[in-house]
Amino acid sequence: MSALSRVRPDEFTTAMLATVMLAFLLPCRGTSAGIFGDLAAAAIGLLFFLQGARLSRAAIVAGALHWRLHLVIFAATFVLFPVVGLALRPLSGTLLTPPLYLGLLFLCTLPSTVQDSVAFTSIAGGNVAAALCSASASSIFGIFLTPLLTGLVLDAHGAFSLNALRSIGLEMLLPFVAGQLLQPWIGSWVQARRRALSGVDRGSVLLVVYTVFSAATLSGIWHQLALGPLMALFAAAGSLLALMLAITALAARGLGFSREDQIAIVFCGSKKSLVTGIPMANLLFAGHALGLIVLPLMVFYQIQLMACAALARRYARAVRSPAIVTP
Known part of the structure; x- marks a missing residue:
């Protein structure tokens, strides 16, 4: 693969950038803003309904069996990540805007991302079944844990209200539970059309991105974003990812996991879900500078794709080596 292909954005990221540009040039306003908001809410509900319908009961049972691996991934995702984020508090108001x-x-x-975690684990020759179960479980528990963690870590900033849990329940949790209840009847149909229905995932994110960045454009919030904080954001996101890759790799090796399990831990424990994150941010931070709040997630997502693609190829090249590759 050429050097250019290693750094160029993927199709989804390109679509997001185009959507942000459209929102900057032609933001939705007035009646159209309400229509797009309703469409985004419906798409989010459908997204989580399909996620519930895709996950089989067998996958849930299988995921519970490899509890040590999942415990390490969950600790990295829902404990270590927030702790590191809080440790970066001195950046607020200095290098980064609040x-x-x-x-x-x-x-x-x-929570962790499912599709990318499984894809990179497969490329690297890791435990794909464990990665699928762990990332899927992360998405499920993230529906509960992310709003609670957000309330805990952001309470001092006044940027979160527990009233947002009601919106999470109605627009995310309720559709997911409905999909899981109907899974025995529609699960096979949904799985057979997984590729076609993947457009729902990405389409819902693009709809939310358009409405969020349209509101940001109309409020004039982009005038607050200078080049210095933007460059600091890229540096902070890249450093955060590098730190988590290193910690998960060292922890997995130190705890005596097999090479395949180590790979699954590294890729599942270091990534964050854009598909889940942007809809959640739309619900949790209503009335705040939402465009700037979701920007770090969009930056982190692209960096994690490029870095993990390179790391997965490195693991694959070392497949015959007895030593695990350290990020």
């Missing part, structure tokens, strides 16, 4: 730091802290509370 909304950017809030966004960085929020991404630290998010």
Whole structure:
């Protein structure tokens, strides 16, 4: 693969950038803003309904069996990430604007991403079944844990209200439970059309991105974003990812996991879900500088794709070596 292909954005990121540009040039306002908001809410509900319908009961049972691996991944995702985010508090008001730091802290509370974790684990020759179970379980528990963690770590900033839990329950948890209840009847149909239905995942995110950044454009919030804080954000996001990759790799090796399990831990424990994060931010931070709050997640997502793609290829090249590759 050429050097250019290693750093260029993927198709989804390109679509997001195009959507942000559209919101900057042609933001939705007035009646159209209400229509797009309703469409985004419906798409989010459908997204979590399909996630519930995809996950089989067998996957849940299988996930529970490898409890040591999942415990390490959950500790990295929902404990270590928020702790590191809180440790970056001195950046707020200095290198980063307060909304950017809030966004960085929020991404630290998010669950792992399923599709990317499984794909990179497969490329690297890791335990794909464990990665699938762990990342899926992370997404499930994230529906509960992310709002609670967000309330805990952001309470001092006044950027979160527990009233947002009601919106999470109605627009995310309730559709997910409905999908899980109907899974025995529609699960096979949904799995057979997984590729076609993946457009729902990405389409819902793009709808939310458009409404969020339209509101940001109309409020004039982009005038608050200078080049210095933006560069600091890229540096902070890259450093955060590098730190988590190193910690998960060292912890997995030190705890005596097999090479395949180590790979699953590294890729599942170091990533954050954009598909879950942007809809949640839309519900949790209504009335705040939402465009700037979701920007750290979008930056982190692209960095994690490029870095983990390179790391997965490195693992794959070392497949015959007895030593684990250290990020």
